[in-house]
Amino acid sequence: MPPCIKTKDLTKRFGRRAALRHVNIEVNPGEIMGLLGPNGAGKSTLIGLLAGLLRPTEGSATIFGQDVTRRHTALAKRVGVLVERPQVYRNLTVEQNLWIHARLSQTQVSTGRALDLVQLAHLARTPAGRLSHGTLQRLCLALAMLTEPEVLLLDEPATAMDVEAAEDLFRLLRRLSDESRVTILIASHQMEHIEQMTDRVAILNRGELLRVEETDALLTYDKSRATVLLDGAENAARKLSEQKWVRSAEARKGRVDVVLDGESIHQLNQFLTQAGYQISGIVPRRRSIREYFLRVVEEDTAAHPEDKDDES
Amino acid sequence: MTRRFWSALEVELYKAVRQRLVWLGVMLCALLTTAVSLRFDLTAAASSRYLYIAHAAPATLNVIGVMLLVLFAATLVAGETANGTLRGLVLRRVNRLELFMAKWAAIALFSLVLVAVTLFSGWMVAMSGGPMTGVIYGGDVVFTGDRMLKVLLICGVSAWVPLFTAGTLALAVSCFSRSALGAAATVLGVWAAIEALKYPLRLESYVFTTYLETPWVYYAELCDGFAGPWMRPMIIGGIICGCTIAVSAAAGAWRMVYRDVTL
8 A cells, every 4th residue: 555645855944954854754544653853853844844834945745645735735635734833813713713714625514523523512602712722722623624634744732731631632633543544643742642642653853864663663571671569679679789680779669670681580580589578560661662762862963963063 | 726716715804804903994994084074164165075085085095094904914924924824724725826816805805995985984974064066166067976976986996006006015025024013014114215215216106105196186186177187197107006016916926835834
């Protein structure tokens, strides 16, 4: 199956500064891809280029095989965009905002259905200026979903939202993905949500695409690190520290955080049992995307110190 | 393309009628036109009632009308850029040129409404002073009431052209600006500079702002019983305005189509 979103050597410069450099990325139909990167990495620029808001300096971007710049009107109905900053007329009501976008979309769409989707039907006649940031983002999601798009481009959709509102938004996105098989490209700093909802993650830094990885492949267990729950944690930590195959052992409130020299959890279990400790559990540490992301970005930044100087 | 343009225009008008500035503009034009009547004795000869319109219309349109139009045009692109709503519009199934044309058409309509409101309220106030029987001197009808009305309508259209030119120029500047206030200040600043320099530099014939007055000067002359030459200044004014419109619209459209709309 051909990729749904494809970029080829996509480059964007603002004056002399390159915001995005020769990015080649492919997103498959129905897939959810997370875009990760520090501030200024080029995530928003990539979303802007795919949405047709920005014009590429070099290279091309296609969605469903159609150039996003040249075939914008043909693609507009099939692509929904949600960005960090709400794009609504604050003097108009929720319903009127939807009407404007529906009219420009040239399709018979049900504004009521879009409002139901984001549970805003009860606020249809409220001026958008009176809504909280979280509710405004839900309205923007309704605008993005108005034409029932097959692709959603999301740029920091939950920034400045409180935890509960952000949780609601991501739950809604997951539901959309499950029910409608919408292809989603999402740029976000909220790693835990990226971990939960994406199929793959792409890491950008300094405008370059560094890695594209399967999310599940990154979320394995690190068998060289474990937390042991047991009685007499401090004593056990001291004894473990003396062993050659233990790099470090730290006692904390009834548990010991152990870093092993190699994947020797079995040996750890055996040692503690033979030493007479009553073990409640040994939990190997789960790798996180945050960890991976920080490592990749750190390595890249260290390899290109001149770019760090440019940014500052 | 036509269908998309009409949808975009419908949206622009939908937004415009919900803007306070638009209603404020209509009310201000009617009020200022009415206020100018205090300087005229409308109950005297009919010619004084026509003369009142010849003074009230430019006083309203060339000051309040121009300022409102510039502010309105400034909000259309620069204002929408600043508050992020332009991004929402360009993401829809309408291309940027159609969007620009819809906004341009909204300016044309708004300027037409301002002219219509000014002339209508002027005519109504004038009629309240007595019948509009034409220009009469020494018992002779020099220009009939029908002719004065027809010429007034032609003057209205002729005054609309430079007013629309001002709106187009403001829209072009708006396309290059990031805030409505900045765009409006730029246009009004340039306007003030042109007005201050055009006579010392003898450029008045080549600047469209001069032609805002032209129809009303001709109408005032009619009120005095004298039909001055009108064809030549009107044609030159039309050409100057046409050139300004073409250049401004081309620059604005180019910018709108090729600009980056940031997130």
